[in-house]
Amino acid sequence: MGYVTRARRLFLESGERFRRDIVWAMGVVKLAAARANAEFGLLSWEKANVIIYVARELVEGVHDGRIVVDVFQTGSGTGLNMNVNEVIAHRALEKFGISLHPNDDVNLGQSSNDVVPTAIRIAVIKAWRDRLKPALVKLVELLEAKADEFKAVVKAGRTHLRDALPVTLGQELYGYRDAFARDLKALEALTEFLREVPIGGTAVGTGVNAHPLFGQKVVEIINAETGLGIKRGNPFTGMRLLTDLLLFSGGLRALAVDMQRLCQDLRLMFSGPYTGLGEIDLPSQADVPGSSAMPGKVNPVTLEAAMQAAAYVLGLDEAVKWAASLGEFELAMGIPVIGWATMREVELLAEAAGKVAELAILDMRPNVDVMRNYAERSAALITLLAPIIGYDKARELAGRPLREVLKEAGLSDAEIEDILNPVNLTTPGFKMKSRRG
Ligand SMILES: O=C(O)C[C@H](O)C(=O)O
Known part of the structure; x- marks a missing residue:
């Protein structure tokens, strides 16, 4: 048997x-x-x-x-x-x-102790190179394209889920572009550690029972086969500690958190159509009925799928953390589950990034008038008066639409339009003060 x-x-x-x-x-x-x-x-x-x-x-x-x-x-x-x-x-x-x-x-000339930790590292590098990295590149490119397209679309800012000063949709999307670009850069850098493989260490790292040049030769052949650019690392490190995979999983965790935040913001903007914010439409989501019971309902299904994947990734990362601490002396003892969990993280995030890019970012249609209306009604617009009349006086006027307050103060419609123009609302500086001299 x-x-x-x-x-x-x-x-x-x-x-x-x-x-x-x-x-x-x-x-x-x-x-x-x-x-x-x-x-x-x-x-x-x-x-x-x-x-x-x-x-x-x-x-x-x-x-x-x-x-x-x-x-x-x-x-x-x-x-x-x-x-x-x-x-x-x-x-x-x-x-x-x-x-x-x-x-x-x-x-x-091998042992599971050097073969399996080598294999899971090259599997993760390959999955990063072929799947997650291209999906992230696409997401960053589309976020940039949409940020450019919507850079003048003013919307209400919200902090603590309450009215805050306006921003542009472009500003929000550039924020996410840079976050995902940073995740991409961090993960690419972390693959450098994964490239150091312990093959040739045999059972305990010494290489007993293998040809002295076995590890080096295997690495050369693998590189010729795959183009992955791996190196022979110190087997006493690579067999005993899988914290390079934990670091990489940590990079995936940050990516998962950025994904959660992006999807949650889009989901809130898509809330409605009549009882929510209704700030964006996502036409792709109408391809499937949102509800089995409520006819005509459209739900943000892709975003919800991606958010669940990101939640699962956070759990897998936790498993990688615990498994990476298993083992003693010459050998790590959580190798199979670390390999499996890290691969799942990469696969799920690649799927989520690709689908969110194509079905939520590319597909996004802002309801410009709705956004503009919220921005102008924001209780926080009174903040624009604070540099002129002071915080305490402005606080007394808080809660009233700025347009109304300005009208009462005797400003003409043209002057009010000027104050409420998108650039004045969303760029640094004391625009009203300088305008009023
Ligand atoms: O399977 C092996 O090659 C070695 C085993 O993991 C052991 O160290 O006992």
């Missing part, structure tokens, strides 16, 4: 399986290891070529259905590593009639 059959009884049966990118990464590592061992003369080319062939099938997803071990398993990921070793050995026999030993041949 093979390892996997016996081990499955001992692991949890949570139903969580390893994500595609992690299986891809395990295939890449096995392929590189076989080639390195053959080049060092430690494995026959006949065996190496068979391992490389099947590992490529793993890379392409042919054997995803055979990677059956649960995520909640041995803390080193031995379950995953042995599952992959056995799939390669079985397939070699099945397809080529060549007998490979899962440990002696497929796992030659």
Whole structure:
């Protein structure tokens, strides 16, 4: 009876399986290891070529259905590593009639302790490069385009959910553009730490039972295969501590929080149509009935989906934090769940960013008159008089529309329009004071 059959009884049966990118990464590592061992003369080319062939099938997803071990398993990921070793050995026999030993041949010069932490790092870098980063770039570009388009659209500012001085929709969107651009930059910088992989460390970091140049050679082959630009890091760090993944997850947490805030603001602006703010329309959301019971209702479904994904990401990040603290001495002990959770974070945020960009930002139609009306009715507009008549006097007038107060003060309609023009309302300076001399 093979390892996997016996081990499955001992692991949890949570139903969580390893994500595609992690299986891809395990295939890449096995392929590189076989080639390195053959080049060092430690494995026959006949065996190496068979391992490389099947590992490529793993890379392409042919054997995803055979990677059956649960995520909640041995803390080193031995379950995953042995599952992959056995799939390669079985397939070699099945397809080529060549007998490979899962440990002696497929796992030659390796241990789960260096293979799995290497694989999950390269899986996360790949998912960042191919999925989340492009989605974020698109979100930042669309936020910028819409901020440019709406830079003169005045709306009420709100602090504590109460009337505040006006802003422009453009100012709000530029704020989010810069927040997401910063998340992008931070995450890109954090991938540098993930690039330092511990392959070649074997069981405890010393590299015993591997060729002295094995780790370096495997890294070179992986880079040639994937273009990921990984490096050989200190295995005594990379096998014992997964805090580089915790740092990356922290970057994802910040992104999730920015996503929550953006979606919540859009959701509030979209509230209504008659009993809420009604400041924007999101025509895409009408493609599906919002309610099974209330005909014609349109709900901000994409935003709500993205916000739930972001909430889940925050929970996954918490799991990564706890799992990263598991382990002692030579080995981290939360490796499988850290790999799985970080991958889920990346996948969910990539989905959320892509959908929010396309279905909420690109699709946004501001109700300019509604926004303008709220801005002019804001109780906080009286603040514009404070530099002239003082805070206490202005406070006595608070609660009355500024337009009315100015009229009473004897200003002409043209003068009032000038004061309430979008630039005066939303840019720095004491415009009224200078205007009145
Ligand atoms: O599976 C291995 O290669 C090693 C295992 O994780 C152990 O350290 O006991």
